[in-house]
Amino acid sequence: MSDSNEPTTTEDPWHNLKQFTPARIALGRAGMSLPTSACLDFQLAHALARDAVNIPLDFAGLEQRLNVHGFQTLTLQTQAENQSVYLQRPDLGRLLSASSMACLQHSALIPFDAVVVVADGLSSTAIEHHAEPFLSLLLPELQRKDYRLPPVCLVKHGRVAIGDAIAEHYAASLCIVLIGERPGLSSPDSMGIYFTYQARSGISTDADRNCISNIHDNGLSYQQALKKLLFLVDEAEKLQLSGINLKDQTTDTAPNDLQKQANFLLN
Amino acid sequence: MSCYLEHPEYLDKSLMYKTHITHQAYDFKTLRNLMAKATPSRSGDYLAGVGAVNNLERVAAQWVLADVPLKQFLNEALVPYEQDEITRLIIDEHDGSAFAAVSHLTVGDFRNWLLSEHATTEILTAIASGLTPEMVAAVSKIMRIQDLILVAKKCRVITRFRNTIGLENRLSTRLQPNHPTDSPAGVAAGLLDGLLYGCGDAVIGINPASDNIEATLRLLHMLHDVIERYQIPTQSCVLTHVTTTLKAIEQGAPVDLVFQSIAGTQKANDSFGINLDLLNEARLAALELGRGSLFENGTLGDNCMYFETGQGSALSANAHQGLDQQTCEARAYAVARKFKPLLVNTVVGFIGPEYLYDGKQIIRAGLEDHFCGKLLGLPMGCDVCYTNHAEADQDDMDMLLTQFAVAGGTFIMGVPGADDVMLNYQSTSFHDALYVRQVLGLRPAPEFEQWLQQHGIFNAENQLQQRPDVPVLFKSSLQNLSE
Numbered sequence: 001m002s003d004s005n006e007p008t009t010t011e012d013p014w015h016n017l018k019q020f021t022p023a024r025i026a027l028g029r030a031g032m033s034l035p036t037s038a039c040l041d042f043q044l045a046h047a048l049a050r051d052a053v054n055i056p057l058d059f060a061g062l063e064q065r066l067n068v069h070g071f072q073t074l075t076l077q078t079q080a081e082n083q084s085v086y087l088q089r090p091d092l093g094r095l096l097s098a099s100s101m102a103c104l105q106h107s108a109l110i111p112f113d114a115v116v117v118v119a120d121g122l123s124s125t126a127i128e129h130h131a132e133p134f135l136s137l138l139l140p141e142l143q144r145k146d147y148r149l150p151p152v153c154l155v156k157h158g159r160v161a162i163g164d165a166i167a168e169h170y171a172a173s174l175c176i177v178l179i180g181e182r183p184g185l186s187s188p189d190s191m192g193i194y195f196t197y198q199a200r201s202g203i204s205t206d207a208d209r210n211c212i213s214n215i216h217d218n219g220l221s222y223q224q225a226l227k228k229l230l231f232l233v234d235e236a237e238k239l240q241l242s243g244i245n246l247k248d249q250t251t252d253t254a255p256n257d258l259q260k261q262a263n264f265l266l267n
Numbered sequence: 268m269s270c271y272l273e274h275p276e277y278l279d280k281s282l283m284y285k286t287h288i289t290h291q292a293y294d295f296k297t298l299r300n301l302m303a304k305a306t307p308s309r310s311g312d313y314l315a316g317v318g319a320v321n322n323l324e325r326v327a328a329q330w331v332l333a334d335v336p337l338k339q340f341l342n343e344a345l346v347p348y349e350q351d352e353i354t355r356l357i358i359d360e361h362d363g364s365a366f367a368a369v370s371h372l373t374v375g376d377f378r379n380w381l382l383s384e385h386a387t388t389e390i391l392t393a394i395a396s397g398l399t400p401e402m403v404a405a406v407s408k409i410m411r412i413q414d415l416i417l418v419a420k421k422c423r424v425i426t427r428f429r430n431t432i433g434l435e436n437r438l439s440t441r442l443q444p445n446h447p448t449d450s451p452a453g454v455a456a457g458l459l460d461g462l463l464y465g466c467g468d469a470v471i472g473i474n475p476a477s478d479n480i481e482a483t484l485r486l487l488h489m490l491h492d493v494i495e496r497y498q499i500p501t502q503s504c505v506l507t508h509v510t511t512t513l514k515a516i517e518q519g520a521p522v523d524l525v526f527q528s529i530a531g532t533q534k535a536n537d538s539f540g541i542n543l544d545l546l547n548e549a550r551l552a553a554l555e556l557g558r559g560s561l562f563e564n565g566t567l568g569d570n571c572m573y574f575e576t577g578q579g580s581a582l583s584a585n586a587h588q589g590l591d592q593q594t595c596e597a598r599a600y601a602v603a604r605k606f607k608p609l610l611v612n613t614v615v616g617f618i619g620p621e622y623l624y625d626g627k628q629i630i631r632a633g634l635e636d637h638f639c640g641k642l643l644g645l646p647m648g649c650d651v652c653y654t655n656h657a658e659a660d661q662d663d664m665d666m667l668l669t670q671f672a673v674a675g676g677t678f679i680m681g682v683p684g685a686d687d688v689m690l691n692y693q694s695t696s697f698h699d700a701l702y703v704r705q706v707l708g709l710r711p712a713p714e715f716e717q718w719l720q721q722h723g724i725f726n727a728e729n730q731l732q733q734r735p736d737v738p739v740l741f742k743s744s745l746q747n748l749s750e
Contacts (some may be wrong), residue, residue, distance in 0.1 A: 013736055015750050017460065021446055021453035024684025024696075025460035034684075034702035042661070042684065046693075049655040087656055088621050090308055090583070122656055182619070183655050184691030187447070205584060207540035214476050214689060219447035224681060228477070244508055244540035248479045265455045265744050266492050 006113045011037040022186050045185040046117050052188045054083055057180075058125035059154055071139055074107065076100040076166075080157040082084050093159035096166075104169050107252035113147040113234075115167045119158030123180030125189040130215055131178055134191070134222050138176075139228060141180060147174070152255035160209070164199040175199040181213060191215040193225060197242035208243040283338060286331050293327045298335070302401070303531040303591035305408045307631060311579045311592040311622035318591070321325075330407050332376030337366075340401045346588045346598075351533040352543055353579030357399050357601045374405045379419045381406065381642075386422050392716055395644035400531070400597035403639045405595070412631065415638040416674040422641035424677065426500045428569040428611045429560045430468060430714035432677060433646050438709040439678035440647065440700045441612070442467030443493065445474050445689035449482045451489055457683050458493065459741060464697035465725055468611055468679035468715035469648065470573060473633075474688055482734060483507050484520050497740060500560075500608070502712035504573050508720065509549045509558040511712040515553045522575040523558050531576075531598030532614060534586035535602070543605065544684060546572075549750040550606050570609035578632050579622025592622060593632070597639045604643055610678060611627045611645045613637070615667075617692055626663025633667050637676055648678035652694040655678035661693075668695055670702045679703075718721035 012026040027038040028218065034042075063073045079095045080086035086093055096104065116139065117132050142149060142263035148196065150170045155162050160177055174197040192213040196204055210232050215225045231250045236242045284295035297303040305328035312318030319325035341361065346354045368390065372380060380386055407415060424435040424743040432439050444457030454473060461467055471490055473724035483505050490503035502523040505512070509527040516522050526668050528544060530536055550572055559568030581587040581595040591599075596613070603611045613636035623629045633649050640647035651668045653659035668679065685696035703709065710716055710729055719725040722740045725730045737745055 010733070011729075012460075012463070014463070014745060016745070017456035020456040021683075022446070023446070023457045023688045023690070024455070024461075024686050027455055027684055027698070029698065029731070032698065032705055034696070036700050038684065042686070045436050045686070046655070046660065055658045087619075088312060090621050099610065118314065148688060157626065175617065183691065184688060185655070185686040186688045187691060196311075199457075205538040207538050210478075214447045218688075220476070224448075229276075244478075244510060247511070247514075248477055248481070249481065263455065263489065263492075264450060265459060265741075265746055266489070266496060267292070267744060267747055 006071045006134040036105055042185070049185055049188050052125055053122060056083070057120040057122050057127055059156060059157070060120070062127070062131060066135065068154060069136050070131070071135065073078070073154055073187060074103070074151040075154045075156070076103065077156040078162060079156050081216070086157040090159050093157055094161040096162070104166070107150065111148070112150050112172040114142055114149055114176065115153065115163065115170050115172045115179045116142075116149065117153045117155060117158070117166055117175070117190070118165040119155040119160070119162055119177060119179045121180035123184040123189055125190040126180035126216065127178065129189045130191040130222070134215070134225065137222055137226050138229070140219065141226065147240050148267065158196045161204070163194065163196065164202040164204050167199040168201050169198070174199050174236070176229065184262070187216050187218060189216050190219060193229055195229060195236070195242055196234040210242050211249065268424075268444055277445045281375050282335070286327050288323065288327045290331065291327070292325065292487055293324065293331070295328055295331060296313050297700065298343045299338065299589055301328055301332055301335070302345065302405060302408070302594050305332045306593055307408065307593045309578075309592065309628045309632065310620060310624040311582055312361070313588055315582050315592070317589060325561070325732060332405055333378075333462050334407055335372065335374050335405070337372050337377055337402050338370060340399050345401055345590055345594065346532055350692070351588070353531060353598055353601055355535055356605060357598070360465065360605070362396035363383050364397070365460070368394050374409065377402070378409055378414065382414060386418070386421060388421050391448050391642065392644070395642065396574040398643060400601050400639065400643065403642045404594040406596035407635045412634055412670065415634045420673070420675040421639040423645045424571040424641060424644055426646045427559070427562060427566075427723050428570055428609045429568055430500045430712040432469060432609060437477060437522045437712060438672055438676065438700070438704060438710055439469035439712050440466045440473045440646075440681040441474070441610070441678055443680050443682045443687065443694070444471070445682075445687055447476060447689050449476050449486060450617055451485065454486065454489070459682055461681050461697055462499070463729065463737065463741070464681070464701065464723060465711065466697045466700060467499070469678035470502050470504050470575065471472065472506055473527070474506045474690055478507055478511055480511055483515055484518065487520045487522060488514055492701055498713040499716070500604050500718050501570050501699055504574070509545060513552060516556065521558065522553055522556060527555045528575045528580070529599050529602045529604070530581045530584070530586070530727070531595040531651045532581050532586050532588050532590070534588065534601070535581035535584045535595070538584035538586055541704070543602065544601070548605055550655070566668050570607055572608035573610045573712055574603045574608050574634070575612045575614050576603070576635065577618050579618040582622065583618065593635055596636055600640050600643045602643055603645055610645065610648055611640055611699070612648045612650055612678075613640070614650040614652065616657060616659060617650065620657040623657070625658035626653070626660070626666070628661055629657070630663060630670065632666045634670060634674060637671060637674055637703060646677045649676055650694055652692055654692045663734070664693070664695065668699055668703055669706075672707050672709060701731070
């Protein structure tokens with residue numbers, strides 16, 4: 001028999017730490033297990049994330065919004081014909097479809113300096129939320145550097161390496177890929193940026209790339225991401241390389257209140 | 268192109284990989300192909316185009332594989348010797364005298380022997396250096412889950428840095444307080460939550476959001492200061508590329524464990540930007556810091572490497588060399604073994620459904636990796652995990668977690684609420700560790716256990732202490748915080 005006055009769970013008396021992190025801390029316990037509310041809360045988040053993986057990106061809408069900014073776009077498709085093939089065949093997500101190849105061949109073939117590629121990846125909501133606002137900061141910066149840019153390439157069912165073929169086609173030394181990252185329970189809309197210097201299709205590997213990840217409302221801000229990316233671009237031009245030999249040496253400026261309580265364990 | 272056409276010297280010509288089963292003739296031609304066809308079904312092998320086309324072909328391959336002498340793995344390299352430094356490592360450092368005890372066995376007999384009472388903990392320890400990754404991968408392919416559990420449980424691998432990992436009836440946890448922007452307060456919040464749930468004896472290990480030297484240095488100093496201040500008998504690690512860790516050591520940072528992701532072919536490791544020389548350089552640099560504890564028997568804790576692996580990593584770098592992903596994975600353990608790691612972690616479900624499609628494939632892969640690693644003498648942990656695009660859920664994780672712990676797994680992850688808010692995947696929680704310790708009577712590493720009890724986090728029965736307030740040790744740090 002349980003006493004009707006006795007609580008069935010034990011609370012953790014450190015709730016105030018939740019102000020510092022989106023992580024699931026101070027959940028309390030039932031015995032030594034998760035309390036019912038925390039358990040169902042997790043299941044709810046998982047259900048939302050699972051459903052989000054399969055929502056297709058509205059490419060026409062994105063194109064329209066970018067065009068309003070005056071940015072030209074070109075929508076391409078990989079050899080992964082649908083989401084199910086895309087999930088099981090990453091190799092096909094790195095190759096352009098025949099019609100997209102033909103489409104690229106038709107576009108102007110003057111040499112360019114940088115290509116900007118946007119791929120849906122594993123989270124269409126990441127691109128839906130963050131691609132347009134980020135590009136509206138990035139593209140003017142690239143134009144200010146007098147870089148010649150082809151249209152922004154929007155790629156359906158694309159993996160990171162799809163940028164290599166596009167950069168190669170335009171003979172551009174700088175390849176910037178914005179892609180939806182695998183959705184997390186607490187961040188279903190996280191965007192990543194992969195930067196590759198002198199990308200070559202089928203030859204460039206992960207070791208040749210620099211990654212800026214976790215761009216979302218509770219993660220890296222657009223300004224922080226932009227600062228890192230522009231640093232990498234400048235350094236890559238200087239060193240003529242990207243990847244593991246190109247280290248991100250920018251400083252992250254945290255908000256003052258976080259800075260103040262940064263080391264509460266060490267005060 | 269098949270291996271023997273390129274390199275006829277590797278094939279024992281007398282050995283044919285042929286059979287007849289139910290009026291169907293099979294000729295698997297090479298050991299590499301035979302291994303791939305004998306592997307239990309998984310999506311990555313189909314992606315690579317090396318898996319069995321149907322169940323009958325798989326079982327035919329398993330029958331043929333069972334008759335292959337273990338010695339054949341020393342004669343027929345699955346990746347050519349002169350093209351791959353991991354093959355060279357495996358062959359050149361093979362311990363013939365340790366192998367002698369099982370050198371007369373076929374793969375099928377080896378399975379029988381492993382399950383028998385002859386294969387004791389002592390004997391399994393003694394033969395570890397005589398086994399190659401390919402031998403243990405081969406036998407695992409004809410073993411059921413219960414076989415993988417039974418044999419792995421007999422293996423005992425003990426490692427030390429500041430505490431003792433891998434003792435019988437112990438299960439350690441890596442505290443993983445990741446934060447999306449590496450905010451020190453955010454990391455500290457997750458870290459304290461974990462400590463108060465009794466987590467962190469394997470390592471306090473952070474995956475930084477970027478491979479940024481400044482963030483790495485800041486996190487390294489913070490973890491060092493926390494461990495010192497609260498006298499926690501554990502070690503820290505910032506999981507950044509080995510070249511970044513080397514830079515940090517050069518700049519005087521307090522590095523306990525050197526981390527690196529490793530894979531089973533030279534080409535895959537090239538794509539990670541690493542090789543054996545670089546790993547060796549990093550290990551020597553960390554050893555020189557001498558940050559391990561001096562133990563009562565007069566030895567210094569000198570297991571200073573932390574490796575992560577996972578089936579499919581070589582294929583994802585297009586560097587699998589025609590191997591199945593499980594054999595590739597086992598070959599990564601040859602790399603790990605050379606550097607005497609404190610911890611090796613198979614991050615089994617992280618890679619996604621193109622390599623391990625669903626819960627069933629993830630569970631089997633995790634237990635295979637643990638078995639292979641343990642048999643080769645490694646302190647194997649498992650990141651019991653999945654991503655949101657895989658066909659898996661919490662029930663699948665509970666099955667793997669429970670089976671892994673029954674198999675004597677060395678350590679698991681501890682992530683707040685099982686939700687990693689930086690890496691965007693689901694692992695095991697602090698609560699999960701407490702669950703499995705509770706049902707199986709498993710304890711943390713002894714030095715850490717003593718610390719937990721001394722500060723009233725655990726009671727004498729290793730359960731969370733019932734208390735209205737936080738332990739005295741952390742009271743003042745929390746009191747200074749605003750609500």
